[in-house]
Amino acid sequence: MNNIKEVAVIGLGYIGLPTAAILASKGIAVRGVDVTPRTVEAVNKGEVPFVEPALGEFVSAAVSAGTLSASFETPEAEAYIVAVPTPFNDDYTADLSYIEAAADGIAPVLKGGELVILESTSPPGATQHLFDYLLNKRPDLSADNLLVAHCPERVLPGYVMEELVTNDRIVGGITPEAADKAKALYETFCQADILTTDAKTAEMAKLVENSYRDVNIAFANELSVISDKLGIDVWELISLANRHPRVNILQPGPGVGGHCIAVDPWFIVSAAPEESQLIRTARNTNDSKPNWVINKVVAATKSSGFNGKVAVMGLAFKANIDDMRESPAIEITRQLAEANPTVEFLAVEPHVEALPKKLEGISNLTLTPTDEALKSAGVVTLLVDHDQFKSVPATVLAGKEIIDTRGLWR
Structure with missing residues (x-):
């Protein structure tokens, strides 16, 4: 009591x-x-x-x-x-x-x-x-x-x-x-239930929970890269594979963010570096996914009809929140804007009123309302599956280059 x-x-x-x-x-x-x-x-x-x-x-x-x-x-x-x-x-x-x-x-x-x-x-x-x-x-x-x-x-x-x-x-x-x-x-x-144990086991339990998810997300992210190369819809592929009663593949994305999954596996790696090869590889796989997204966006801007504007949809690390800790969307947006100064980047994040500090001061990047960004951009990059983005009509996206990292607009 x-x-x-x-x-x-x-x-x-x-x-x-x-x-x-x-x-x-x-x-x-x-x-x-x-x-x-x-x-x-x-x-x-x-x-x-x-x-x-x-x-x-x-x-x-x-x-x-x-x-x-x-x-x-x-x-x-x-x-x-x-x-x-x-x-x-x-x-x-x-x-x-x-x-x-x-x-x-x-x-x-x-x-x-x-x-x-x-x-x-x-x-x-x-x-x-x-x-x-x-x-x-x-x-x-x-x-x-x-x-x-x-x-x-x-x-x-x-x-x-x-x-x-x-x-x-x-x-x-x-x-x-x-x-x-x-x-x-x-x-x-x-x-x-509240389960008691010793302190070190409790610490490790939390790290294991998040590392388990990180490894599984890495598998999904690797599948998305492979599927893109082979011309396969990765979301259809995963949906079909998950019909097997003992298969439950997670969804791919632009990387992994948040205060836990993007951080915690490294604590295990640092505690036992020689014994944590799988966990390290998964972390590296997820950390490399933003670069893959960046390359897809840059390639889209090279098309003959590109109008010089890219909409970046979402900055949070997951849907329907304003939490941007370790968000891959932040790093993707920053690298894109800094490396492509002649391109205008329109960042859309409906849950904040100002750009986060990591994106402040970038002259070719502005926080833009959803409708305005979608109307004016020639390339649209979806990084976060906010509910607000789910209702975007197909007619609004027609004629634009779409990089959909969440499978929202399939």
């Missing part, structure tokens, strides 16, 4: 804020901590600084009820949930500096007996590193008086508030006591 009544959530991003909001909806006093003024201000107004269906209702209600607030400083609490980024370095090892920064804020306010949960997707050993880091900061605390666990998120952007409740969770503790206490906290909102 959970007896924790005060929780601090460090990092109010795509995972931290939903977790904070759903805990607050259960009557737990939650203080969110973030370094971004826009995020802190938005939350304290009961607003959400990014797109995630249903999250706004939870945040607004919790702030109105007084169970959720945000600040820049880490408060005293009975439990701390760390949900900060864990990008990889140039050598594909994990950058744990964000986790350490969160620990720097937590350590001074510890009194002993608190629970610290790492939600950030992490390489094997990161939770132990957090535990050791906190004790080094606070040598006055004993190892028996600090409970540290790992509970990786397992939600899909666009469905976070639903999947926080319905998806099974894995909790790995530095000690069984830490795992049990973390499990009790998550039981306040999670209706699915």
Whole structure:
């Protein structure tokens, strides 16, 4: 049974804020901590600084009820949930500096007996590193008086508030006591099974889940390249192959993006480089797909009837959200625009009001409404299958060069 009544959530991003909001909806006093003024201000107004269906209702209600607030400083609490980024370095090892920064804020306010949960997707050993880091900061605390666990998120952007409740969770503790206490906290909102294990196994489980998908996407992406060379419709091919009762090939795309699948496999590779040949190959296959798309677009601009304008449809890493982390569409758009300065690129992303920082300052690239881009472009490149793009009539696309990386306009 959970007896924790005060929780601090460090990092109010795509995972931290939903977790904070759903805990607050259960009557737990939650203080969110973030370094971004826009995020802190938005939350304290009961607003959400990014797109995630249903999250706004939870945040607004919790702030109105007084169970959720945000600040820049880490408060005293009975439990701390760390949900900060864990990008990889140039050598594909994990950058744990964000986790350490969160620990720097937590350590001074510890009194002993608190629970610290790492939600950030992490390489094997990161939770132990957090535990050791906190004790080094606070040598006055004993190892028996600090409970540290790992509970990786397992939600899909666009469905976070639903999947926080319905998806099974894995909790790995530095000690069984830490795992049990973390499990009790998550039981306040999670209706699915919560399975306990050790911290390193929990870390590896999350990496394995995303690496499994990455390997399967790589197979689909490789099929798309092969099919293009052979003059075969890859989406029809996959549909037919999937009629076999034991075959379930995923869908190809322009690459792989997001904060998990494009990153997590490298943590396994860096932990066991000689033993992870398949995982490494799949990652390289998916990382190479954007270059294939770029070459297709450049070839289309060489046609005699090209009018000098290319529409790039979608910048997010998946459909119907504004999340652009590790989005292959961003890199495809940037490389195309920078390498082809005489071509006008019309970027279409209905879920944002401005180009992301990686695309700012490129003179031949503008954020353009859907109708305007489709009307004026001679080449149309579909990178994200947003619902808004599904309704585009065939007549609008007639006479244009189409590079459809999602099979939306077949």
